[in-house]
Amino acid sequence: MSAARLALTVVVFVLVLGLPSPASAHDSGDGNAFMWRACDGRQLDDTCAFQNAVHDLYRGTCQSMSNALVCVRNQPIERAASQLPNRMASSNAQSPRWWQWLAMAGVLAISGAAMVVLHAGKRQR
Amino acid sequence: MNMQSKQRCLLFVTIGALAACGSDATDGPDAPTDNQPAVDPAHFVAGGLKGAITTTSCTLSGGTTTTCYKIVTVGAPSNRTVGPFCPTKITDGSVAGMWIEGGKTYDLTGDFIANLATFYNDTKWKLYDAAGNINVTNSQVACEAAARPDVDPAYQNYCVECALSYYGGGVERTFLIPVNPVARKSGTGSVGMGGVGVAFDGIVLDGPAPVTAIKAAHTIAAFDDCGGHINAHAGYHYHAATGCSPSVTAADGHAAIIGYALDGYGMYALADASGAEPTGLDNCRGHSDGTRGYHYHVASAGENMFIGCFKGEQGTAN
Numbered sequence: 001m002s003a004a005r006l007a008l009t010v011v012v013f014v015l016v017l018g019l020p021s022p023a024s025a026h027d028s029g030d031g032n033a034f035m036w037r038a039c040d041g042r043q044l045d046d047t048c049a050f051q052n053a054v055h056d057l058y059r060g061t062c063q064s065m066s067n068a069l070v071c072v073r074n075q076p077i078e079r080a081a082s083q084l085p086n087r088m089a090s091s092n093a094q095s096p097r098w099w100q101w102l103a104m105a106g107v108l109a110i111s112g113a114a115m116v117v118l119h120a121g122k123r124q125r
Numbered sequence: 126m127n128m129q130s131k132q133r134c135l136l137f138v139t140i141g142a143l144a145a146c147g148s149d150a151t152d153g154p155d156a157p158t159d160n161q162p163a164v165d166p167a168h169f170v171a172g173g174l175k176g177a178i179t180t181t182s183c184t185l186s187g188g189t190t191t192t193c194y195k196i197v198t199v200g201a202p203s204n205r206t207v208g209p210f211c212p213t214k215i216t217d218g219s220v221a222g223m224w225i226e227g228g229k230t231y232d233l234t235g236d237f238i239a240n241l242a243t244f245y246n247d248t249k250w251k252l253y254d255a256a257g258n259i260n261v262t263n264s265q266v267a268c269e270a271a272a273r274p275d276v277d278p279a280y281q282n283y284c285v286e287c288a289l290s291y292y293g294g295g296v297e298r299t300f301l302i303p304v305n306p307v308a309r310k311s312g313t314g315s316v317g318m319g320g321v322g323v324a325f326d327g328i329v330l331d332g333p334a335p336v337t338a339i340k341a342a343h344t345i346a347a348f349d350d351c352g353g354h355i356n357a358h359a360g361y362h363y364h365a366a367t368g369c370s371p372s373v374t375a376a377d378g379h380a381a382i383i384g385y386a387l388d389g390y391g392m393y394a395l396a397d398a399s400g401a402e403p404t405g406l407d408n409c410r411g412h413s414d415g416t417r418g419y420h421y422h423v424a425s426a427g428e429n430m431f432i433g434c435f436k437g438e439q440g441t442a443n
Contacts, residue, residue, distance in 0.1 A: 072409075
């Protein structure tokens with residue numbers, strides 16, 4: 001695998017990991033509670049995502065309702081039929097912003113390194 | 126792919142990453158505009174009001190003193206009877222009310238009640254007796270004991286419904302809403318217990334509440350088909366926009382306005398005339414356009430909420 005292809009693969013992998021994992025209605029069976037659980041461990045205005053019972057994907061941000069955080073959708077519902085295969089619906093204890101910043105830093109570092117390697121290879125030829 | 130193409134590709138990814146870093150959900154093209162329309166009291170249906178809408182001096186949540194509309198409502202829609210809520214027998218095939226769960230709405234039928242254990246994957250759900258009669262709260266004492274956050278143990282496994290007759294036909298509410306919305310200088314206002322706004326039939330649009338305790342008691346606080354139900358404090362109130370309350374359509378195909386938020390910004394239906402959802406909504410579920418200024422779009426009925434927060438300084442709902 002060339003350096004560029006390896007770098008791009010790592011970039012895509014890091015970006016996917018950096019996205020917030022959607023909470024799922026199937027995790028607990030207690031229905032709309034997943035909208036609240038989607039903000040567990042998150043802070044006001046953090047991004048969040050959850051899936052309904054038929055895997056429609058809802059993306060939004062955590063907002064305070066009655067002194068608790070709930071995931072408020074602010075993007076059109078992504079219907080299950082048109083969405084990509086479900087990402088791992090793990091618990092979401094990590095802050096998405098923390099992950100996103102880490103992912104972006106990784107992207108920049110890897111991209112920069114790959115460009116240096118490619119440039120060096122070009123000069124050798 | 127030659128070397129230069131690879132470098133361009135990597136540069137593209139890098140720029141894309143930088144652009145993603147720069148976007149912040151709290152920013153965006155959603156700031157309230159200077160040409161913000163005022164609240165239009167003519168949108169409210171007279172039958173839902175205690176009297177004429179008046180103006181009064183008020184102090185908003187951010188400390189701004191301004192003029193508010195004082196809207197006193199009777200607490201019951203004038204164009205229909207609220208309910209029904211709970212079915213009475215598990216063999217009852219007709220639709221009583223509605224239940225909201227897992228991002229969807231469900232017809233509340235006898236069959237739905239009979240299958241709750243399967244629905245929730247929890248054998249403790251059993252809201253009916255051996256004869257198939259569904260446990261439905263049938264008095265003010267019962268409904269209030271079953272609807273409180275710490276459900277009375279005597280009313281576990283109940284379908285909970287209250288009647289407006291317990292509260293004199295409706296719980297009167299008074300809303301103070303700024304005539305001209307006042308944008309917050311920074312941040313947003315959180316949704317509290319007093320509701321997020323008022324529909325044009327005078328019914329309060331309420332925010333969601335955590336229902337873990339209620340679910341743990343295996344009770345269902347049934348909604349009617351209009352997404353409303355009754356409690357002692359708020360009276361009849363909406364948790365979902367289902368198209369029951371009056372609305373004012375827009376000539377340009379934009380979603381219809383269904384009410385006003387407590388900060389005076391318009392609350393519009395989810396979808397426009399073609400059925401499309403808006404894009405570019407901010408954290409509060411609002412955005413701006415040249416005709417309506419800043420305004421909100423309510424969430425879908427299955428989400429059991431209307432808006433996420435307040436972009437302007439709120440008035441009050443009492």
